Amino acid sequence: MIxxxxxxxxxxxxxxxxxxxxxxxxQSSAPSNNPGNGQWSVQVDRVDPGAVTIxxxxxxxxxxxxxxxxxxxxxxxxxxxxxDRNAKDVSKLLVLKVKIQKYSPGSETTRAxxxxxxxxxxxxxxxxxxxxxxxxxxQVVDGNVRFFGNNLRATHNLAHNVAGKLKQASLxxxxxx
Amino acid sequence: xxANPLSTVRHAGGRAPPGSELAGRASFTKVAxxxxxxxxxxxxxxxxxxxxxxxxxxMDHTAISIRASLALLLCLSKxxxxxxxxxxxxxxxxxxxxxxxxxxxxxAHHNASGDLGIHGDAxxxxxxxxxxxxxxxxxxxxxSLGQEDxxxxxxxxxxxxxxxxxxxxxxxxxxxxxxxxxxxxxxxxQNGAVHEAVFLLNKGQGQAFQNELAAxxxxxxxxxxxxxxxxxxxxx
Numbered sequence: 001m002i003x004x005x006x007x008x009x010x011x012x013x014x015x016x017x018x019x020x021x022x023x024x025x026x027q028s029s030a031p032s033n034n035p036g037n038g039q040w041s042v043q044v045d046r047v048d049p050g051a052v053t054i055x056x057x058x059x060x061x062x063x064x065x066x067x068x069x070x071x072x073x074x075x076x077x078x079x080x081x082x083x084d085r086n087a088k089d090v091s092k093l094l095v096l097k098v099k100i101q102k103y104s105p106g107s108e109t110t111r112a113x114x115x116x117x118x119x120x121x122x123x124x125x126x127x128x129x130x131x132x133x134x135x136x137x138x139q140v141v142d143g144n145v146r147f148f149g150n151n152l153r154a155t156h157n158l159a160h161n162v163a164g165k166l167k168q169a170s171l172x173x174x175x176x177x
Numbered sequence: 178x179x180a181n182p183l184s185t186v187r188h189a190g191g192r193a194p195p196g197s198e199l200a201g202r203a204s205f206t207k208v209a210x211x212x213x214x215x216x217x218x219x220x221x222x223x224x225x226x227x228x229x230x231x232x233x234x235x236m237d238h239t240a241i242s243i244r245a246s247l248a249l250l251l252c253l254s255k256x257x258x259x260x261x262x263x264x265x266x267x268x269x270x271x272x273x274x275x276x277x278x279x280x281x282x283x284x285a286h287h288n289a290s291g292d293l294g295i296h297g298d299a300x301x302x303x304x305x306x307x308x309x310x311x312x313x314x315x316x317x318x319x320x321s322l323g324q325e326d327x328x329x330x331x332x333x334x335x336x337x338x339x340x341x342x343x344x345x346x347x348x349x350x351x352x353x354x355x356x357x358x359x360x361x362x363x364x365x366x367q368n369g370a371v372h373e374a375v376f377l378l379n380k381g382q383g384q385a386f387q388n389e390l391a392a393x394x395x396x397x398x399x400x401x402x403x404x405x406x407x408x409x410x411x412x413x
Contacts, residue, residue, distance in 0.1 A: 046371060056321035056400055057279070057359040060373030064281045081370035108326050112338075112350035148335070150327055152279065152375075 039173060040094050042070060042128070043080040043087045048099040055105065061152050062098065062124070065159035070096075073163045094136065094171075097127045098162075101140065108150050119146045120154040126162050128171070137169050271295070271389070274382050276360075278302055281374030283366070284310035293376055295389060300362070302376075314393045316364045318371075321398040322383045323359040358383025 044066050047059045063082075071079045076094075080087040087093055102123035110118025121144045128137035143158020145151065273294030278285045282302055285291070291304030301311040328334060334353055338346030357377040364372050378386065391397045 055323040055359070056361040056398065057323050057325065057375045060281060060361045060363070060375050061279070063371075063373050064375075081366075081372065083365065084370035085368045108328060109350060109354040112328065112354070113347045115347075151325065 040076055040092050040171060041078040041080065041087070041090045042076045042094045042096055043084065044070065044082060044096045045098070046082045047124075048097065050099050050101065052100045052103050054100055054103050057152065058103070058122075058155055059100075061155035062122075062158060065156050066096070066098065066162060069156075069159040069163040070166070073167050075163075075167050091131075093131055095129045095131075097129065099125045099127075101125055106145065106151055106154075111145070111147060115147065119144055120151045122154050122158045124158065124162075126165070128166070136171050137166065139165055139169075141165055273301075273303070274378055274386060276302070277357075277377040278304070279359075279375040279377060281372055282310055282312075282362075282376075283372060284308070293378070293386070295393065298393075300390070312362075312364050312372075314390070314395060316366070317362055317390065317395045318365060319361075319363040319398045320387055320390050320395050321361045321400050322387050323361065323400055324380075325357050325359045325377060326354055327357055327377065328354050356380050360386060 044063065047062050049059060067079055067081060070076060077092075078090070080090075080093075100122070102121065104119070104121040106120030107118040112118075121142070123140065123142050126137070126139055126141050127135055129135055141158060141161050143154050143156075143161055145154045145157065271294070273292035276291065276293035278287070278289045278291065278293075280287050285302050285304060286307075289304040289307075291302055291307075293300075293302050295301070295314070296311070298314050299311040300314060300317065301309050303309040328350070330337075330353060334349075338349050338353070340346075341349060358380055360376045360378055360383045362374045362376070364374070366372060387397060
């Protein structure tokens with residue numbers, strides 16, 4: 001009788017473990033892939049519109065959403081705004097620069113009526129630079145709204161994607177003086 | 178004695194009698210009067226009555242009634258002055274505008290509705306049931322105006338549209354959207370850090386508010402209106 005009970009318990013435990021979502025395991029192992037990122041702090045620069053004419057509320061929303069999304073990832077020790085005097089004393093500081101490359105305003109009404117058109121599209125170049133100007137991250141990231149949500153939702157999606165790409169990237173650990 | 182609006186007057190008859198009510202108090206009173214008052218009771222209509230030493234009680238009552246009436250007069254005149262000042266100030270203070278804070282304004286929730294206005298030297302956003310968030314006008318670097326096309330009704334409207342059969346929700350979408358003025362404000366906090374806040378206001382109100390800020394010395398960034406309306410894709 002006793003061996004049977006043990007076997008039952010083991011079966012139940014195995015069943016429970018198999019039911020656990022795989023992303024739980026993935027999350028716990030994610031920081032180990034990227035050990036150096038936690039030591040950096042980041043300062044988000046103002047969004048550079050480049051040669052693209054972009055609505056001011058989009059520019060503002062990209063900047064503010066980036067600050068929020070980067071803080072959410074907890075990848076960096078601190079996230080500073082552009083011009084923040086507190087960032088001057090930080091030695092291990094990266095500067096995040098965002099430059100708009102493509103922008104299609106779209107229309108929420110058109111999206112709601114036609115479904116297939118009226119998408120708001122954003123395409124930006126993202127760079128992370130060290131204090132001495134060395135580029136440690138350089139990628140192009142998209143942020144779109146195709147079906148649901150207002151136009152400014154594209155900026156939130158963009159910031160979310162940027163934060164995701166930065167999390168995946170393996171940044172070199174800061175040099176200890 | 179020189180002419181003084183609040184001239185100091187000694188009661189007629191010099192000092193108050195030792196046993197009277199006025200003896201223990203200061204023998205001076207202030208009256209709203211344009212000139213010095215006659216010392217012998219000539220200046221006041223009750224002068225003769227006050228001067229009579231035989232009717233001390235009557236004199237006391239009269240003096241008290243004079244004081245009371247003058248004090249009442251003074252209070253009424255001050256109240257009237259205050260009312261006129263308030264009436265003069267009211268046209269200058271504009272009522273706050275109803276706005277939706279999209280993001281970026283410190284101490285205010287995202288997509289919170291409230292009143293946006295200028296109070297003295299500060300831009301203030303007051304959402305219902307929360308403390309007002311404000312920033313000094315001097316801290317504002319730039320203000321710009323755009324347009325946003327937003328669906329009214331939020332999630333409830335989206336669900337309702339989805340529930341309408343035969344694609345009727347799409348037709349509803351044509352009427353469920355409205356254009357709003359998107360007011361973008363760039364300001365610096367105490368550490369010099371840049372904040373960028375976006376507010377949605379009813380169409381037409383944004384321009385008036387921008388002008389109001391410009392009158393206070395805020396730099397206005399002019400935006401090409403066609404970009405907010407939806408131009409073809411712009412490439413670098």
